[in-house]
Amino acid sequence: MGNEWQEKYREMMEREYFSKEEKENMVRKLMQAGTGREEAAGSRHVTGKNFMAGRFRIKGAAAACLAGCLLLTGVAGASAAGFLKPVSDVFAKVFRLDADDERLAGEIGKPLGESVVSNGIRVSADAVIADSYAYAVVFSVEREDGRPLGDGQKLASDKWDFESADIEAAAQKEDSAIWGESYSYDEVPEDSAIQYVMLANSDGKIKAGGIISVHLSNLRHFDTESSKDYIVEGNWDMELSFPEPSDELVVKKEAEIVELDGSRFTIEDIGISPISYHLTFSIGEDSGLSVADGAKLLDRCTMELELKNGKRIGLGEGGSAVKVNGRRFQFVYGDTFESLVHLEDIKAVRIGEMEIPVQKK
Structure with a gap:
């Protein structure tokens, strides 16, 4: 993405009143800063959360990450296909909900219950919480036959990720930038499902009542201790109804x-x-x-x-x-x-x- 983005950003800069040297320096500095964060993002542990962060696509040619900022942040839940799980249950561990928080989560969130199957793997969208600029979506991932993920042998729940994980709000402007984070965990160790969490933030306002388009491909497991790499090829695409943004x-x-x-x-x-x-x-x-x-x-x-x-x-x-x-x-x-x-x-x-x-x- 780097070269394509750089050329688009350079073209955008041509419309502004800067010297050629200033434009070149601006693009170079921004790209250097962004590259450093992208390299760190693939293996970075986020403080205070027990998960490995994973990048998903940044949308928008007219945006760049600032020097010294983090590119990422995170969310979670579980549901069987077709079963609407309460929002407060889905986000209980993600936001460490107490009794008052559970009431608030129920007011501002929305259960989803959407499900897609590819190559024997079912991905279910459990719930979403959103405001005017950010949204958190939680998925459950499990085998259709009910056996543990990973050829029947249950693997570490916090090492799952998708090779590609893109999320986009249809109501956002074309030049909006989206940044975010994804991670996995096991809400109920006794069952065969794991939870996959995506958090997204944007520099552009999201219209109420819109649609979130999600594309997930190639489920992978990374075991750093034994260097095993397990993959299930597939594509899981869904369009999720966006809730009314919470108060702000x-x-x-x-x-x-x-x-x-x-x-x-x-x-x-x-x-x-x-x-x-x-x-x-x-x-x-x-x-x-x-x-x-x-x-x-x-x-x-x-x-x-x-x-x-x-x-x-x-x-x-x-x-x-x-x-x-x-x-x-x-x-x-x-x-x-x-x-x-x-x-x-x-x-x-x-x-x-x-x-x-x-x-x-």
């Missing part, structure tokens, strides 16, 4: 300004939902700051969600993208939370030294 908090004022090392960034958008956050910053190209340097400044900036009980949740460490909008650079940050966040518990968003109040949309 947004910034009370427009065009807040944060100054970082003498450079003034506009805070264009702040969105906080129970499952994720979405932050958009911008700076004019006449600021003299390159895209890479702007990304580095924002990466070093403290971004936190402050709760009423005094607890703070770090923001800005998940996936991110940069776009050119007119003669301004836009820097978009987004990620899912480790646990569901109750909006009524939020006091403010902190960007650098600024405390920014938020309100329900």
Whole structure:
């Protein structure tokens, strides 16, 4: 994907007012940063979650990951074909749900029950939770004959992945970027199914009532200890009905300004939902700051969600993208939370030294 993306991004840059040297440096720096993260993504363990992260396709030619950001994040559940499992059960281990969280998950999520069989393997979509910029989907994977995956011999549940795992919301704009993470685990060790989790974030808003298109191909198991590589060739395609996005908090004022090392960034958008956050910053190209340097400044900036009980949740460490909008650079940050966040518990968003109040949309 690298060369094709680079050429498209270079073509996009030709429409902006930069010198040839600036354009070449911008593309080179962005591609170097993206390549490093792609190499790390294939084998990276995510802190606080017991799984091996797996990449899935990034959509959109007009977007690039920022220097120093993570490309990834994660989700889970289980269901037999045709059986609608409660959303709270599906996401219980993924978001570490307590009693209050279970009620919230039931309100903002949607059971699915869609199922596809290929080469003797059934993949069932269990449930989805979504907001305006992110969605979490959980699948169950099992053999049709009920035997354990892996020629009847049950293999480590956290080493399963698909060779290709693409997810796309039909209602998103063509130039939107999607980044995310996938992993597997075993919800019920006594049964023969494993759970496969996909989390996706986007820099473009997702319309309510849309369709999520999922393409999975070639189920694989990686056993790093004995170097075994088990594969079942197949294709599992499905279109999943998108739920109504959950409520979110947004910034009370427009065009807040944060100054970082003498450079003034506009805070264009702040969105906080129970499952994720979405932050958009911008700076004019006449600021003299390159895209890479702007990304580095924002990466070093403290971004936190402050709760009423005094607890703070770090923001800005998940996936991110940069776009050119007119003669301004836009820097978009987004990620899912480790646990569901109750909006009524939020006091403010902190960007650098600024405390920014938020309100329900």
